[in-house]
Amino acid sequence: xxxxxxxxxxxxxxxxxxxxxxxxxxxxxxxxxxxxxxxxxxxxxxxxxxxxxxxxxxxxxxxxxxxxxxxxxxxxxxxxxxxxxxxxxxxxxxxxxxxxxxxxxxxxxxxxxxxxxxxxxxxxxxxxxxxxxxxxxxxxxxxxxxxxxxxxxxxxxxxxxxxxxxxxxxxxxxxxxxxxxxxxxxxxxxxxxxxxxxxxxxx
Amino acid sequence: xxxxxxxxxxxxxxxxxxxxxxxxxxxxxxxxxxxxxxxxxxxxxxxxxxxxxxxxxxxxxxxxxxxxxx
Amino acid sequence: xxxxxxxxxxxxxxxxxxxxxxxxxxxxxxxxxxxxxxxxxxxxxxxxxxxxxxxxxxxxxxxxxxxxxxxxxxxxxxxxxxxxxxxxxxxxxxxxxxxxxxxxxxxxxxxxxxxxxxxxxxxxxxxxxxxxxxxxxxxxxxxxxxxxxxxxxxxxxxxxxxxxxxxxxxxxxxxxxxxxxxxxxxxxxxxxxxxxxxxxxxxxxxxxxxxxxxxxxxxxxxxxxxxxxxxxxxxxxxxxxxxxxxxxxxxxxxxxxxxxxxxxxxxxxxxxxxxxxxxxxxxxxxxxxxxxxxxxxxxxxxxxxxxxxxxxxxxxxxxxxxxxxxxxxxxxxxxxxxxxxxxxxxxxxxxxxxxxxxxxxxxxxxxxxxxxxxxxxxxxxxxxxxxxxxxxxxxxxxxxxxxxxxxxxxxxxxxxxxxxxxxxxxxxxxxxxxxxxxxxxxxxxxxxxxxxxxxxxxxxxxxxxxxxxxxxxxxxxxxxxxxxxxxxxxxxxxxxxxxxxxxxxxxxxxxxxxxxxxxxxxxxxxxxxxxxxxxxxxxxxxxxxxxxxxxxxxxxxx
Numbered sequence: 092x093x094x095x096x097x098x099x100x101x102x103x104x105x106x107x108x109x110x111x112x113x114x115x116x117x118x119x120x121x122x123x124x125x126x127x128x129x130x131x132x133x134x135x136x137x138x139x140x141x142x143x144x145x146x147x148x149x150x151x152x153x154x155x156x157x158x159x160x161x162x163x164x165x166x167x168x169x170x171x172x173x174x175x176x177x178x179x180x181x182x183x184x185x186x187x188x189x190x191x192x193x194x195x196x197x198x199x200x201x202x203x204x205x206x207x208x209x210x211x212x213x214x215x216x217x218x219x220x221x222x223x224x225x226x227x228x229x230x231x232x233x234x235x236x237x238x239x240x241x242x243x244x245x246x247x248x249x250x251x252x253x254x255x256x257x258x259x260x261x262x263x264x265x266x267x268x269x270x271x272x273x274x275x276x277x278x279x280x281x282x283x284x285x286x287x288x289x290x291x292x293x294x
Numbered sequence: 295x296x297x298x299x300x301x302x303x304x305x306x307x308x309x310x311x312x313x314x315x316x317x318x319x320x321x322x323x324x325x326x327x328x329x330x331x332x333x334x335x336x337x338x339x340x341x342x343x344x345x346x347x348x349x350x351x352x353x354x355x356x357x358x359x360x361x362x363x364x
Numbered sequence: 365x366x367x368x369x370x371x372x373x374x375x376x377x378x379x380x381x382x383x384x385x386x387x388x389x390x391x392x393x394x395x396x397x398x399x400x401x402x403x404x405x406x407x408x409x410x411x412x413x414x415x416x417x418x419x420x421x422x423x424x425x426x427x428x429x430x431x432x433x434x435x436x437x438x439x440x441x442x443x444x445x446x447x448x449x450x451x452x453x454x455x456x457x458x459x460x461x462x463x464x465x466x467x468x469x470x471x472x473x474x475x476x477x478x479x480x481x482x483x484x485x486x487x488x489x490x491x492x493x494x495x496x497x498x499x500x501x502x503x504x505x506x507x508x509x510x511x512x513x514x515x516x517x518x519x520x521x522x523x524x525x526x527x528x529x530x531x532x533x534x535x536x537x538x539x540x541x542x543x544x545x546x547x548x549x550x551x552x553x554x555x556x557x558x559x560x561x562x563x564x565x566x567x568x569x570x571x572x573x574x575x576x577x578x579x580x581x582x583x584x585x586x587x588x589x590x591x592x593x594x595x596x597x598x599x600x601x602x603x604x605x606x607x608x609x610x611x612x613x614x615x616x617x618x619x620x621x622x623x624x625x626x627x628x629x630x631x632x633x634x635x636x637x638x639x640x641x642x643x644x645x646x647x648x649x650x651x652x653x654x655x656x657x658x659x660x661x662x663x664x665x666x667x668x669x670x671x672x673x674x675x676x677x678x679x680x681x682x683x684x685x686x687x688x689x690x691x692x693x694x695x696x697x698x699x700x701x702x703x704x705x706x707x708x709x710x711x712x713x714x715x716x717x718x719x720x721x722x723x724x725x726x727x728x729x730x731x732x733x734x735x736x737x738x739x740x741x742x743x744x745x746x747x748x749x750x751x752x753x754x755x756x757x758x759x760x761x762x763x764x765x766x767x768x769x770x771x772x773x774x775x776x777x778x779x780x781x782x783x784x785x786x787x788x789x790x791x792x793x794x795x796x797x798x799x800x801x802x803x804x805x806x807x808x809x810x811x812x813x814x815x816x817x818x819x820x821x822x823x824x825x826x827x828x829x830x831x832x833x834x835x836x837x838x839x840x841x842x843x844x845x846x847x848x849x850x851x852x853x854x855x856x857x858x859x860x861x862x863x864x865x866x867x868x869x870x871x872x873x874x875x876x877x878x879x880x881x882x883x884x885x886x887x888x889x890x891x892x893x894x895x896x897x898x899x900x901x902x903x904x905x906x907x908x909x910x911x912x913x914x915x916x917x918x919x920x921x922x
Contacts, residue, residue, distance in 0.1 A: 106374040114375075114477045114550050116330055121542045125580045132584030132614060136599065139610050149605055157357030158298040161305035164348040165312055171341045172315045175334070179319075223596040226605035230597045234588070271330055278337035285344030293347065293357045 112268050119272050123279050130238065130283055134290065137231035149226045153218060157292045163206035164288045167243075170199035171281035174250075178274045184264060186257075193254055196277065200247045207240050235287055242280050249273050302352040309349030316342035375551065379474065379915060382881040392487075394479035395881055399486050400465030401779055404772075406490050407457040408848075413497065414448035417441045419841055422803075422834040428824040438820035439506035440522075444496065446509030447526065450622065451533045452493045454764045458629035459575060460486065460540050462771050463568050465779060467544070469872040470562045472553025472890065474883050477546040485539040492532035499525040508818050510615060513600035513608040517593060527590040534579045534586070537625075541575025544568055553871075555890035560902075562870045562894050563652055567632020570656035574621045574628075574663065582618030585611060612674055616667035624663040626760060627727075628656055630767025631698060634720045637770050638702055640868040641717035642709025645895045648701040655694035662691045672740050673747045681740055688738035692731065699728055714866075715789030719770035722797055726762025730755060733808065748818075751811025757804045769796075769847070776851070777865050781877045782858030788850040795843035802836025863910055869894045869901060875909045885915040 141147050148154055177192035211233075214220045222233040253273050256262065262270055320338040323331060351357040383389050393399060420441050424432040433441065468476050476482050503520025505511055516523050548569045552561070561569070588599040589611065598604030600611050631652075639646040646652065668676055668684045676684075702724050711717065733755040737743050746752065769792075776784045806829040811817075815826050822830065864873040871894070875884060885908050892902035 107378055110374040110550075114546055117546045117550055118478060118481075118542055120329065120333065121545060121576060125538055125542065125576050128577050128580040129584050132581045132617075133588070136584070136588065136610055136614065139613065140599075140605070140607050143607050145605060154358040156298075157351045158301040158305070161348045161351040161357070162301040162308070164351075165305050165308040165345060168312045168316070168341055168345045168348065169308060171337070172312055172319070175316075175319050175338065223598070226598055227607075230599050230606065234591070234597070275330060275333060275337075278334065278341070281344070282337055282340045285340050285347070288344065289347060293351060 108266060112266075115268055116271070119275060123275065126242075126279070127283075130235070130286075133231065133235050133238070134286065137227075137235065137290065140227040140231065149228050152220055152225055152228045155232075155292050159206070159210060159213075160288065160292045163203060163210070164284060166199050166206060167203040167281055167284050170196045170203065171278055173199065174274050174277045178270055181262070181267060181270055182264075190254065190257065193250060193257070197247055197250050197254070200243055200250070200277075204240060204243055204247070207236065207243075232291060236291070239280070239283055239287055242283070246273075246277050246280050249276065302354070305348050305352030309345045309352060313342050313345035313349065316345060375474065376553075376887040379882045392483060394475070394483055396464045396468050396476050396479070396482060397779065397879060399482055400461055400463070402486055403456050403460035403464060403489070404462075404779075406493070407453055407461055410448055410452040410493050411457075412848075414445050414453060415841060415844065417445035417448070419837065421445060422837045424820060425822065425830045426834050428822050428827055428830075430820045433820075435820035436506065439818070440500065440504035442818055443505045443508050443511070443526075444500065447505075447530065448493070448496060449760070450509060450626070451530055452489075452496065454626045454760060454768070455537060455622070456489055456533075457768050458626060458764065459537065459544070459568070459571060460489065462564075462629060462633065462768075462775070463540070463544060463571075466775060466872055467565050467568050468547060468551075469875065469879060469883050470565050470870050471548060471551065471556055472871055472884065472888055473547060473551040474887070476543050477551060478543050481539050481543050485536040485543070488532055488536040492529045492536065495525060495529035495532065499523075499529070510612075510619070511589070513589070513592075513611050514602065516589065517601060519593075524590055524593050527586045527593070531583055531586045531590070534583050537575045538579045538583075541572040541579070545572040545576060548572070553887050553890055559650060559653070560890055560893055561653075562632075563635035563646065563649070563656075564629070564632035564870075566653040566656050567629045567635070570660040571625050571628045574625050574660055578618045578621035578625070578664070581614060582622075585614035585618065588614075609671070609674055612671050613667070616670045617664075620667040620670065621660075621663045623759065624659055626764045627767075628659065630723070630764045630771075631656060633767045633771040633774070634702065634723050635698075636868070636870065637716050637720040637774050638705050639895050639897070640774075640866050641712045641714055641720070642706050643712070643867075643897050644705060644709035645893075645897060646701070647704035647707075648697070649893060649895065651697050652701050655697045658694040659691060662687065662694070666691055669738055669743070672743045685738055685740050689735065692735050692738075695731055699724060699731075714773070715784070715786055715793055716770050716773035716866075718790065718793045719766050719773060722793065723763060723766040723770060726758055726766060726800070730758025730762055733758065746811050748816055749811035750807040750815045750817055753817050754804050754807030754811060757807070761800060761804070769793075772847075772851075774866070775872075776854070777861030778872055778877050778879070780855055780858070781861055782854055783861045783865060784854045784858060785850050788846055788853070792843050792846045792850065795839055795846065799836045799838075799840030799843055803833045803840060806830075806833050869897065871903065874901070874903065874906050880915070882915055885909055885913065 173192045173195045177189050177196060180186075180192060181189040219225075220229055220232075222229050250273055253270060256269065316338050320335060320342065323335055323338070326335070347356065380394075383393075389395075390398060393402070420433060421438070424430045424438055424441075426432070430438065464476070464482065468474075499505065499522030502522045502525060505516060505519050505523040505526045507515040507519055507523075511519075511523065511526065548561075548565060588597075591597045592599045592601060592606070598606040600606045600608050602608055635646060635652055666684060666688045668680060669688045672681060672684075706721075733751070737746070737752070737755060773784050773789055776782075810826055810829055813826070815822055861877050863876050866873070871888065871890075872879070874888075884906075886905040888903045888905040890903055892899070894902065896902070
């Protein structure tokens with residue numbers, strides 16, 4: 092594979108790259124902030140409606156069972172850890188280890204999505220809790236977790252592209268902003284799930 | 295042994311592993327500089343907290359579990 | 365200190381070759397100046413369309429029983445008038461339009477940070493505008509520009525189209541805000557510290573985070589409205605456990621910062637125009653700059669003052685009232701600083717200056733009625749009456765639109781190379797000023813007497829003042845027609861402007877009009893504030909800008 096391209100390449104990283112990387116990093120962080128506001132708005136809506144004085148959980152809805160969700164959350168958090176080590180290994184030039192950690196992240200991400208599908212299936216067909224038919228619980232739960240699941244899906248696609256690009260030798264030890272951005276995004280998705288897990292299953 | 299107990303066991307064991315890894319990575323990265331590394335540190339901290347929460351949920355300390363149907 | 369652009373070989377020394385084809389140069393352009401002009405043209409087209417809607421409203425109100433359009437059509441007309449004026453006219457003109465056109469040159473950058481993103485945010489804007497106006501075809505929204513549920517849940521099919529259109533224009537604003545923020549943070553010329561930035565840049569710098577953060581909250585509210593209407597997911601539907609008041613919270617969490625989005629860049633324009641034509645350093649530069657930031661921050665904490673009548677918990681009402689009073693303080697600092705700038709200046713009453721002075725006067729009036737409205741007892745009395753309509757038009761037309769006109773007269777030479785005609789400009793100003801006050805002053809006492817807003821008919825005792833307002837509004841429209849005639853005439857026959865017709869000192873006036881594609885031959889070094897009219901210019905490296913020499917760096921050097 093493209094291990095050769097990971098040789099130290101002094102001189103290839105020019106001033107233009109350093110400055111544009113700084114701009115892209117800043118822009119990407121601002122994008123994450125505004126995405127965070129999007130989630131916060133829906134979280135605010137959920138907490139607001141939950142506390143609007145009609146009792147919780149609403150009639151006809153059971154409290155969510157935490158057992159499976161706990162396992163599924165750990166799967167996603169684990170993928171955050173593998174992604175972290177993927178980036179670390181890339182930084183220090185261990186290309187193959189980077190690839191394996193990246194693939195592990197993708198597998199864990201897909202596992203999480205499968206777990207979400209299982210959970211949805213259980214809720215919709217097992218307990219008859221639906222998006223439109225279960226009042227504010229269904230509205231906020233399916234909207235927020237659905238948005239999050241969509242973000243995970245986008246992240247999985249992004250990481251798959253990263254695998255292909257890395258195999259083609261796009262990233263070198265000096266120029267790997269795409270991997271940094273992917274790591275930032277994946278951590279962001281994880282952290283959003285920490286909040287969603289807490290407010291839906293633990294609160 | 296029913297499914298819920300396996301799920302809980304998995305959550306507890308994997309939760310311990312992920313929390314340890316996250317905090318270890320945070321410890322190793324503590325002195326790194328740069329905007330993205332500061333963000334990474336914050337994210338790792340939250341990740342560790344999330345893993346501990348999931349672990350506690352697996353131990354039935356927090357969260358809700360319906361009575362086990364026999 | 366800006367790190368970027370100090371070292372050689374970076375962005376500052378990197379010039380892309382100028383595209384040659386018409387399409388790449390003027391349609392799908394990456395050049396921030398062209399994109400700014402595109403925003404201005406599109407924005408003024410939408411301004412004309414929603415101005416027509418405004419005149420429909422006023423014509424309907426000539427008679428107590430209306431009769432010009434049906435009450436249902438009237439509801440559609442004022443809803444689209446408000447939405448279009450806010451989202452398609454004032455916000456894009458001030459941020460996308462003047463922001464793109466001016467501030468990258470003012471900070472000494474070659475372009476914004478992400479030119480492709482900039483092009484994308486522009487092209488979303490006309491599309492969403494067309495979507496908004498096309499909602500007339502399927503039955504436009506009828507609940508006003510705020511679209512409160514449950515009325516908007518029962519509204520016609522176009523309400524969903526409205527939500528989608530505003531969502532899209534919000535995406536465009538968010539991307540613009542992100543782009544501007546990164547540009548101002550990272551791409552300032554060497555020596556351009558935060559306390560040496562021109563005040564227009566400070567206006568944009570305070571606006572950009574609002575665009576980025578608040579607009580996303582609006583996107584969430586609109587998405588929830590859309591899925592509630594289309595899929596029956598009960599976010600706002602009280603019969604299924606949803607909460608209509610939640611929409612008000614989410615909407616005003618955006619829309620109160622949005623009024624600062626609509627006024628902070630105008631503050632910036634005024635802070636550029638006043639010192640230039642008073643030939644005097646701006647009074648209290650740092651106070652004006654920091655008060656913009658303070659307004660932006662406080663703007664997030666006052667949204668519920670729109671909801672005093674919506675069943676807000678009493679323990680929340682008092683803090684929101686007090687915070688709303690507090691936001692008057694930084695605004696007052698600006699007004700006093702501008703007045704002190706004029707004090708003892710050698711004032712040149714050009715049209716841009718007239719609009720700037722008109723802005724200070726009218727915005728002060730609008731701000732004072734805003735302080736009235738912050739008081740809960742008074743707000744309970746006039747909420748939903750024409751007093752509110754008068755107030756919002758004093759700050760949005762007397763404030764933002766006057767700022768936009770001042771900016772047009774001030775920067776038109778920079779974008780076209782020709783001056784706008786001053787005689788027509790003065791006609792424009794005086795007719796507009798008189799027509800504006802004639803239209804909106806009577807609204808205050810009509811509101812105090814209890815004339816409700818957003819209703820197609822009214823009590824016959826209000827007939828005289830309503831007719832007075834309608835005729836005054838025709839005068840205002842006539843003034844705006846003069847403005848458009850002036851622009852079209854001046855593009856062809858206006859007096860040649862040269863690089864610096866006003867003797868202004870910010871960076872954009874030190875380069876030719878219109879500036880080169882790459883803005884600067886050498887990126888200049890900045891040594892001080894741009895407002896000290898008694899001192900030599902605080903820039904180095906601009907000697908060759910007005911000569912015929914080629915740029916220092918060959919195009920496409922990388």
